[in-house]
Amino acid sequence: MTPTVGHTGPGPLSGTDAREAARIVMGECPRLPFLPELADRGIGADAVGRTGAMLADLPLDVSTRGWRLAGSVGRPARRAADLLDRDADALEEADEIARGVTVDRDLAREGRGRAGQEPVRPTERRLQVRVLGPWSLAARLELPGGMPVLTDRGARRDLAASLAEGAAAYAGRLGGRLGAGARILLDEPRLWHVAAGTVAGPSRFDPVPAVPAEQLSLSLCRFADALRTAGVAEVLVRAPGGAGPEAPARWEVVSEPPRGETPLDGLCVPAATLRAPGSGAPGVGQREVDPATPDAARAAAHAALDAAGTVLGDGRLLHLEGLPGGGRTPRTGSEVEHAAVGVLDLLDRLAASRCASLDRLVLTPTAGEVTTGREDAVAALAAVRRVAEATPPAAE
Known part of the structure; x- marks a missing residue:
């Protein structure tokens, strides 16, 4: 069986148009659609607001500095929940239109889809929903007193439990409406800052202590367990690239689970992070790193x-955010x-088997x-689709 990327x-x-965004998603990513995030709509459509709208029984409101835990749901939080519901409805509507136009046409052509592929089957589909991971959310969300939730172990635990319950329920419901299994992508843009103790407090007199890498890894594995127990099919983590000397990457947090723990199902990483400055573009036979490249940069890439x-x-699964080699979006066949x-x-370069790795x-x-x-x-999106379709034949 031919592997697929x-x-x-x-x-x-x-x-700001949820319906237009949903049509784009279903037009280019029918097998692995994702829930669009339209931050241009303002407050409530931002990453913290969207994720906060999924929390179970944990009301939020805004302060002068950002989102915080509250005694009751504020107007911005109600707006965030409304926008999230609209996004779900728009995605379901676009999926129904795509199924009626595309899938029926495929069946009429002896079951063949675009570019000769098999038609999408619901059991093979995944719906990807990206949410802020528990550590980055705890770093961005404030307690009623103004300190980050990250500084309070009890509040941190309650936040993680609420997020796991709410995100699993939301992704599961929407996935069911689309006939797809739910895949949650935990976005952790502040993870290295949490590990380094460089998350900013309300003032320089209120430092936020670092969290040991072992604790971060353990909590992410157990958070993923909670999501899977609640019905989520797959849980991946999106790790940031290098954050600079003040927050060096700790890749073992997301790649090496503690002994006895079930690992996350995959890792999303910027492709640029895998390429040291001064290295040749992948695919053109130049793999050596320029000797002038700083040792730290080469070590980070390695x-x-x-x-x-x-x-x-x-x-496990490896998401590459951006194509290896960088450069402009490929448009021509060559x-x-x-x-x-x-x-x-x-x-x-990863010493991975081509045939065995393409499906992952x-x-x-x-x-x-x-x-x-x-x-x-x-x-x-179209370029990435074409590259994904062209990769298996190039491996033969």
Whole structure:
């Protein structure tokens, strides 16, 4: 059986029209659709507001500095919940239209889909919902007194339990409406700052202590267990790239689970993180790093490569955010083929079997490529789809 490379979007899209965003998603990512995030709509559509709207029995409101826990649900939180419901309705509507137009046409053509692929079957689908992970949410959300939730162990535990229950319920309901299993992507943009103790407090007199890497890893594994117990099919974590000397990457947190713990189902990492400055673009035969590249930069790239290789070697999923090699979005056939060779070159650098790893690889554009306008978003998602389709034949 020919392996397939997955493709989807990062989550954010430009604009304010939920229906238009949903049509784009279903047009380009029918096998692995994602819930669009339209932050241009303002308060309540931001990452904290959207994730907060999924919390179970934990009301939020806003302060002068941002979102905080509250005694009752504030108007911004009600708006966030309303926007989230509209996004779900728009995605279901776009899916119904796509099934009626595309799937029926596929069946009429002897079961063949776009580019000769098999039609989408509900049991094979996944709906990807991105939420702020428990550590980054605790770093961004305030207690009623103004300190980050991160500083209070009890509040942190309650927040994680509420998030697991609420996110699993939301993703499960929407996945059921689309005939898809739920895949939750835990976005942890503040993870390295949490590990380094560089999360900003309300003032310089209120430092936020670091959380040991072992505790971060254990809690993420157990948080994923709670989501899976609640019916989520797969749980992945999106780790940030390098955050600088003040917050060095600790890749073992997301790649090496503690002994006896069930690991997360996969890792999402910026493809640029896997390429040291000064290295040749993957796929053109230039793998050596420029000798002038700082040792720290090379070490950081090698550490990220080791983490990605560990995840693939363990049989887990690897999301690449952005295509290996960078550069502009491939548009011509030769550019798509070149990008596909770049993906295979990366697998070689990871010492991963090409045939065995392709089914566990997912390609997605970067957020920057899909938030500059509708045409750019469609072009970026279409390019990733074409590269994903071109990679298996290039591996033969």
